[in-house]
Amino acid sequence: MKINVLTMAAFSVMLALGTSCNQKSEQDAKIKALEDKIAQLETGSPTVTPVNAQATTAADPATLGAFEFPEMEYDFGTINEGQVVEHLFTFTNNGQAPLVISNITASCGCTSPDWSKAPVKPGADGYVKVVFNSTSKSGAQAPTVSIQANTNPAVTRLRLKGTVTPKIAGAATPVGPVKR
Template identity: 75%
Template sequence: MKTNLMNMAVVAVLLALGTSCDQKSDQDAKIQALEDKIAQLETNTAVATPVNVQAAQVADPSTLGSFQFPATEFDFGTIKEGEVIEHLFKFTNNGQAPLVISNITASCGCTSPDWTKTPVKPGEEGFVKVVFNSAAKSGAQAPTVSIQANTNPNVTRLQMKGTVIGKAAGAAAPVGPVKR
């Protein structure tokens, strides 16, 4: 019986040693695989870009238009409240590609823009018309429009400025826009 017990103990020890050797060689293989992966990442010069990052690239000048305005600001002087001022900002495309205005936004509801909707070829002219309605306005005014286009920078601002004198009681409002 002692012999059987002793034999079973020896078998158990051998199994334990055999199992730990198998576990150790399995761990060694995993460690080696991880070290290989780390070495591969360290030698790889390409950096993985996360999927939620927008790529920023230097703009190719041959794909951009370029505004050249004689003036980006128009002073309409002093007007009476209720007058409507209209100004046409003309520009030339000095870029290497057709200039495309994608959108124009006004700084307030008192200002409304209109613009050349078709691409403006290099060397050709286009326009941005800005209409300012001074109804319910008084004092110094400086409405702006922001132009989004295929230019660098991609936003260009135009400004009108002037002073609106408050309405006198009983005064008649002018009819139609006033061109200056």
């Protein structure tokens, strides 16, 4: 019985020593790899590739649409606070494939976009309608909309610009019917 206990104890000690040696050699290997990476960075060697880097390939032009906007910015001039400005940007697809707008986002809640939802065939026309609500806005304004589509570049921006004249402070606006 004592022999079995002694054998088990000796086996446990040997296992522990073997495991700690393996852990030490793994740590040494990791330290060496880190030292090598630091040395490469210090020498300016461009061969270090980040672990999370993704390979990119050039897009095939036959799979892309291409925007051609006559104008990419609309100046609405000077308006009074509370007025709503609406502008229709038109475009032609000069690409080799149907142009598909996947999403359009506005730079602020005061601007709302609408667009051609169906794919726009090569040579055909489409639209992006932008509505700007000047309520609670004053001074110079330049809201934008970002268009995501199967184009190169993948994001195109359109812009409205102008000036909003603030309401006069203290001026009462009539509520309800006005007697004349």
